[in-house]
Structures are given as C-alpha cells and as structure tokens.
Amino acid sequence: MTQTFDPPPPDVVLDPEREASLRTIGVISYALHAVVAIGALLPGVQASIVLLIVAVIVDLVKRDEAVGTWQATHFSWRLRSVLWCGILYVVTIPLWFLFVIPGWIAWCLISIWFLYRIVRGWLAMNDRRPMPR
Template identity: 35%
Template sequence: MSQTDFVNYDQKTPGDRTVMHVLYALHTVAWASLGTLAVIALIVNYIKRADETDALYASHHSYMISTFWWTILWLVVTSPLYLLFIMPGVIAHGIVGLWYLYRCIRGWLRFTNGNVPS
C-alpha cells in the first residue's frame, strides 16, 4: 500500500469554503433566474473541481454537477407532459424543481457539517 504525501496538499482557506457556500447558494436560488445562476455555478464547479486536491471539496463539486445534469434530464423527459394539458407538465416540473432544491439544501448542509454528499 502506498503512502500519500500530505505535505504536497494545500490547506483549505476560509476563501475556499466561502466559494463552496456561494456555489451552493447559486444553485439553490437558481429558480429565481430561470436557471442562469445554476449554469454560472456549474461552470465554476467544473473549473474548481479540475484543480481540487481535497476529496471532500471534489465530491461536493461532483455532487452539484450531477444534481444539475440529472435535473436537466428530468426536465426534458417530463416536458412532453405539457402536450397533454398544462397541469401535468406543471406538476412534473414542480416536483423536479422541489427535488433540485432538496438536493441543493441537503448537499449544502452536509458540506457545512464537513460530510461527504451521498
């Protein structure tokens, strides 16, 4: 079993933690901007994850990225429900929106407690 050289890893600064909180906040309030803030946060997630050495931070970036893409998938899959009547589509997109909000808040709370998202 190989040993990890922890001397080469940078310590996390309060600024790194603040960036994560801002990203979770952008994802959480994305509904208010019709998803624009989520796209901005997604781009930052991809950039920050590529340079991340801390497993906790990398896992949270991956969590936010997968939450975004799963949400997009479910919004596309449920879009044909609008062809039936308006209400089934509204209900389906409302459920997807609540699921997205749940995932954002759950991940944010787990990050605040120092836990890996699950």
C-alpha cells in the same frame, strides 16, 4: 442501499487557506443553485438560467482544485444534481404540450427534488462531510 464515501487519501493535507477557498466556492455555488431552485418553485419568480450556468461553470473550472479532498464530492454532487434535473425537465416537456397540469406537477416535483439536493449538500458541506457517490 449502500452509500459510499471517498475520504481524502492520507497524503492529501488541506492547508487552511485552500480549504477556506474551496468552502467559499462551495457556498457561492450552493447559493446560486438555491436561488434557481427556489425561483423555480415560486410562481412569478423565475430566476435566470444564467445563474445556474454560472454555478455550473464555476464548479467545472474549480473542481480540479478539490481532487482528493472531501470537497470533491460536493462538486460532483452539484454537477450531477443539475445534470439529472435537466434530463428530467427535458423528458417531461411532452407533458406540458399534452396535459398542462401533469406537466406542472412533474416540474414542481423535479424542482422540489433539486432544492432538496442543494439543501442536503449545503448542510453536509457546512458540517465538513463528504457527499455520497
């Protein structure tokens, strides 16, 4: 499996202030995603879906500012993570109605996968590395 990266074009030069601003947005977004992901895994600690909606809105509104930079891949990574996680949760809803234990196992696995993607992205952002497409 080949991973492709889109490095910024040579004409896109990030000034330090813009890069710092995008990194701050990324940290906030990854933190909100992480709170939701951890809350989904811990019994009795259900983080509000509002936090996830706020993170998605921030990513959608601010991703145009990152176009042409390595940080644009992080906006896409976070949005794809939420999209796929949501699709997987919806697809596995019938397991909850038919068989509770398989539904619980499926949702735990989905939540672990979501947390993995958030941690992987956050670490890559801290190292100033783009995410694969």
